[in-house]
Amino acid sequence: MVTMSTVQAEEHREREMLRGVGLRVTQPRVAVLGALRRHPHADASAILGAVRQAVPSVSHQAVYDCLHALTESGLVRSIQPAGSPARYEIRRNDNHHHLVCRGCGEVVDIPCQTGSAPCLHTDDDHGYAIDEAEVYFWGLCPACQAGHATRPTEFPTQSHRDREDQK
Amino acid sequence: MVTMSTVQAEEHREREMLRGVGLRVTQPRVAVLGALRRHPHADASAILGAVRQAVPSVSHQAVYDCLHALTESGLVRSIQPAGSPARYEIRRNDNHHHLVCRGCGEVVDIPCQTGSAPCLHTDDDHGYAIDEAEVYFWGLCPACQAGHATRPTEFPTQSHRDREDQK
DNA sequence: CATGTTTTCTTGATTCATTCCAGAAACCGG
DNA sequence: CCGGTTTCTGGAATGAATCAAGAAAACATG
Structure with a gap:
């Protein structure tokens, strides 16, 4: 049995989460989940920044699309404290x-x-x-x-x- | 003793409220308070519409300024349910x-x-x-x-x- | 009730978060 | 590895709210 780094293990779990709710597994989605795991309560622009470390080419629209898909599927929860842009966390x-x-x-x-x-x-x-x-x-x-x-x-x-x- | 219509009485009370917290009594402010009395939970654009019935020339900026002054003085409370623009009510x-x-x-x-x-x-x-x-x-x-x-x-x-x- | 100071309002431009759109690319069942 | 869908890219647009500069209004005072 081959050992797996924690990073790999976590990414694997994120893929599983996506499949589990019937969402296609795409690079941006995996990266968004990863960003949320490391930065709970981040807003869209912070997530965009974090995602671009892994995948420099993602568009801001992709992040919004991911966040919507994830939120609708129930994997992610969004909160909007008054005066703040929407923030997200893994549910x-x-x-x-x-x-x-x-x-x-x-x-x-x-x-x-x-x-x-x-x-x-x-x-x-x-x-x-x-x-x-x-x-x-x-x-x-x-x-x-x-x-x-x-x-x-x-x-x-x-x-x-x-x-x-x-x- | 001269009788006073309810409308006059309410406007009078609104002026009092403003004086009570040390704010200048201006037409837009009185009109904003009146609009909030009649439409609790209205958002800025609804308030603008309502205020313009009384004072057609008010700018949208005046409404924002009033709402800020009123909120800061404590006369008005603002709420921001997720996905909605800010809403206001008399505190x-x-x-x-x-x-x-x-x-x-x-x-x-x-x-x-x-x-x-x-x-x-x-x-x-x-x-x-x-x-x-x-x-x-x-x-x-x-x-x-x-x-x-x-x-x-x-x-x-x-x-x-x-x-x-x-x- | 005229005046000057201070605050507030008007007008117009600007920012920020988010959404809309049209085509290109990526995913994945067969 | 092919084709049909879904998702992503890039760019423009929208809506809510803010900023900025000068004009107007409020009000304490004389």
Whole structure:
């Protein structure tokens, strides 16, 4: 039996994932999955950059197409925190949520306390068929608390959530 | 004592709100607040349309400027459900959440079950100073369940709806 | 209620993320 | 290894939002 490098093994798994959901196995798709494995929560342009290390000729459109195909197939999950371009991560079916830094935009995963979707309930669903409760926690990361914000400070939105008048 | 029409009374209250947070009282700002009172969850272009009924000459930039000033002062809250342009509502400090229809993009308010912000907790805050937990419920509204979706379905890329805002 | 300072609004151009389009290339079942 | 599909390339287009410079409006003051 021939030994396999981890890189090879991971790429192999990514091909499997694609086949598993009935998607054709193409260089860009494998590269996009690889980029997402190494850079969770990356946005389209970061992914494009990462993919081009492996395949310098990919077009930005190919990346968008891949991301759409992957998202639709359920392999990838996209999140869009207010004020940020869409970000992507490989879907693990643990229904976790996200914590976003208002200063630098960094995103970290927050496990769902209440188990599986839709993890939150309402008394009045207005007749809707609700299938998901998506949660964004907002705050300041340690670096930004220390005054090292790396962008204009504050997101365009939600900068002034309920203040002292709350409660 | 002179009687006041409801319209006048509401406009008066809006002027008060502006003064209350130290903002200059301008026609566009009063009109934007009025539009938001009548059309909660409207996006910038719907608001522009509504404002122009009262003040036909306002620029779209003025609307953006107003929305920013109002948001920063805390009078207005903005939300950005994935795939939708930013939407706005007059801030009531009840820390409520939103339910968004995947079919037509309609947004309805969902009172917070757990009281006041940040209404949800995490065991591991990763060192962040968390101040808010923003929740989006996703589902299908009654009309869209019945097959009357008014946008492409799938991933929400609703561009310009709310044309009926004219009225 | 006239004035000057400051803020806000108008106009027009610009950026950024994303999508649309038409042909060329790549995938994969047979 | 061939043919039919799907996907990718390259380039243009769209929509939401922002930037910039000067004109207009708000309002504190005299």
